[in-house]
Amino acid sequence: MRIAVIGSGYVGLVSGACLSDFGHDVTCIDKDERKIEALRRGEMPIYEPGLDSIVAGNVKMGRLAFSTELGPAVEVADVVFIAVGTPSRRGDGHADLSYVYAAARELAQSLRGFTVVATKSTVPVGTGDEIDRIIRETNPAADVAVVSNPEFLREGNAIDDFRRPDRIVVGIADERARQVMTEVYRPLYLNQAPLVFTTRRTSELIKYAGNAFLAMKITFMNEIADLCEEAGANVQDVARGIGLDQRIGSKFLHAGPGYGGSCFPKDTLALIKSAQDLGKPLRLVETTVAVNDTRKRAMARKVIAACGGDVRGRKISILGLTFKPNTDDMRESPALTIIQALQDAGARVAAYDPEGMEQARSLLENVTFGSDPYDAAEGAEALVIVTEWNAFRAMDFQRLKSIMATPLLVDLRNIYRKEEIRPHGFAYVSVGRPAEDYLSPLHIARDAAQA
Ligand code: UDX
Numbered sequence: 358m359r360i361a362v363i364g365s366g367y368v369g370l371v372s373g374a375c376l377s378d379f380g381h382d383v384t385c386i387d388k389d390e391r392k393i394e395a396l397r398r399g400e401m402p403i404y405e406p407g408l409d410s411i412v413a414g415n416v417k418m419g420r421l422a423f424s425t426e427l428g429p430a431v432e433v434a435d436v437v438f439i440a441v442g443t444p445s446r447r448g449d450g451h452a453d454l455s456y457v458y459a460a461a462r463e464l465a466q467s468l469r470g471f472t473v474v475a476t477k478s479t480v481p482v483g484t485g486d487e488i489d490r491i492i493r494e495t496n497p498a499a500d501v502a503v504v505s506n507p508e509f510l511r512e513g514n515a516i517d518d519f520r521r522p523d524r525i526v527v528g529i530a531d532e533r534a535r536q537v538m539t540e541v542y543r544p545l546y547l548n549q550a551p552l553v554f555t556t557r558r559t560s561e562l563i564k565y566a567g568n569a570f571l572a573m574k575i576t577f578m579n580e581i582a583d584l585c586e587e588a589g590a591n592v593q594d595v596a597r598g599i600g601l602d603q604r605i606g607s608k609f610l611h612a613g614p615g616y617g618g619s620c621f622p623k624d625t626l627a628l629i630k631s632a633q634d635l636g637k638p639l640r641l642v643e644t645t646v647a648v649n650d651t652r653k654r655a656m657a658r659k660v661i662a663a664c665g666g667d668v669r670g671r672k673i674s675i676l677g678l679t680f681k682p683n684t685d686d687m688r689e690s691p692a693l694t695i696i697q698a699l700q701d702a703g704a705r706v707a708a709y710d711p712e713g714m715e716q717a718r719s720l721l722e723n724v725t726f727g728s729d730p731y732d733a734a735e736g737a738e739a740l741v742i743v744t745e746w747n748a749f750r751a752m753d754f755q756r757l758k759s760i761m762a763t764p765l766l767v768d769l770r771n772i773y774r775k776e777e778i779r780p781h782g783f784a785y786v787s788v789g790r791p792a793e794d795y796l797s798p799l800h801i802a803r804d805a806a807q808a
Contacts, residue, residue: 528560
C-alpha cells in the first residue's frame with residue numbers, strides 16, 4: 358500500500374517507520390525543513406530506542422522517504438494518516454485542533470481516487486466528523502473515507518508497542534475503509550492482534566477513556582501509597598496483592614511522584630473539557646488531575662521533611678529529569694515542579710539525567726548539571742531519584758557516601774529497598790513503604806555520617 362503520514366513528530370515518525378517495515382511504501386511529511394533534512398541524513402529528532410535502525414533499514418530498501426511537500430505523496434496514497442500535534446489550548450485545556458484541521462484542508466486538495474484519511478492524532482470525540490466536513494467542503498469531488506485510528510504507543514517502548522499491540526482500534530463511518538485498514542495492519546492481524554472496528558466517535562472516545570483510566574489507576578495507587586505511609590503498610594505489596602486479581606491487573610500500579618508526559622496530562626484535561634461541554638462532567642477524572650497536580654509539590658515537601666524541614670542554602674541532587682526513563686521528553690515531568698518547589702524553599706539544585714539534559718537546560722534555571730550521578734551528588738545533603746533510569750539502579754553507595762555532605766537517599770520511584778541501602782550507612786526515604794523506613798532519616802543520616 359502507499360501511505361502518506363502528515364506530521365513527523367513522535368507518533369507520525371514511529372508509525373511511518375513501522376508501517377514501512379511492514380512492507381508498505383511510506384512518505385513521512387513535515388513542514389519543518391530542518392527536521393526533514395536531518396531525517397534524510399539519518400538523524401532522529403527524538404530519542405526512541407531502535408527507531409534509527411528501522412528508519413535507516415527502510416530508507417535503504419526504498420520503502421521510506423521524507424518530504425516537506427504533502428501534495429505528491431497524498432496524490433498517490435491509499436491511506437493518509439494525520440499525525441500532527443494536538444497540544445492543550447492555552448487557557449482552557451481544550452485540545453488545540455488547528456494543526457489537524459489545517460492538515461485536513463491541505464490534504465483535501467491533493468486527493469485522487471478513493472483514499473482513506475486516518476486520524477492518529479489524539480482528538481476529541483466528534484473531530485472526525487469535522488475533518489470529513491472540511492475535506493468535502495475543500496474538495497467536493499473527493500472520494501474519501503475518514504477513519505479514527507488512535508495510537509497507544511508508550512514513549513521509550515514505542516517500536517515494540519507498535520509491533521505487538523494489545524489491540525488496534527479503528528473507527529469507521531464508511532464500510533470501504535474496513536478492508537483498507539485491515540490491509541494496513543495485515544502483519545499484526547495475522548499475528549492475532551485484535552482489530553477492533555467501531556464507529557468513529559466510539560474510537561475517538563476509546564483513546565481518551567483508556568488514557569484517563571490509566572492516569573486514574575496510577576493516581577489511585579499514589580493515594581494508597583500516602584495511606585500506607587501513615588498506616589505502616591507497604592504499597593508495593595498492596596499493588597501485588599490487588600494486581601493479581603485479574604479484574605484489576607498488575608500494570609500501572611507503581612506509586613511514584615505523579616504521572617507526567619505528553620499524553621496523560623493533556624488528554625485528561627481535554628476529556629474533562631469535552632465531558633463538561635456535553636453536560637456530563639467526569640468527576641473521577643477531574644479529581645485525578647487535581648490529585649496528581651498536588652502530588653508533585655507534595656514530593657518536594659517530602660524531600661524537605663527528609664532533610665529535617667529546612668533546605669535553605671543546602672544542595673539537593675536530583676537524579677532523573679525526564680517524565681519517565683528511555684526518553685528525552687521533559688513535558689510535564691514531575692522533576693520540573695519538584696525542582697522549582699525545592700528552589701522556592703531556598704535549596705541549591707544539582708541534577709543529572711542520561712538523555713534529558715539538553716532539554717532540561719532550556720527549561721530549568723539556576724540548576725547545576727552534573728556529568729554523571731556522582732558529579733551531581735558531590736557535596737549534596739540529599740540525593741533524590743525522580744525518574745527510574747536503569748543507570749540509577751546499581752549505584753556505588755560507598756562512593757556516594759564519601760562525596761555527599763549527608764548520606765540521604767530519597768527514592769521517589771521505589772527502585773531500592775531499605776535493606777540494600779541502610780548497610781551503606783545511608784538514610785533512606787521512599788514512597789508508600791512502612792513508616793519505620795523513614796521515621797527519622799536525618800537522625801540516621803547524622804549517625805551514619807559520624808560513624
Ligand atoms: C501513555 C500511554 O501509556 C500510551 O498508551 C499513550 O499512547 C500515550 O500516553 P507515555 O506517556 O509514553 O504513554 O508513558 P507511560 O509509560 O504511560 O507513563 C506515563 C506517566 O505515568 C509517566 O510519568 C510514568 O512515570 C507514570 N507512571 C506509569 C507511574 O507513575 N506509575 C505507573 O505504574 C505507570
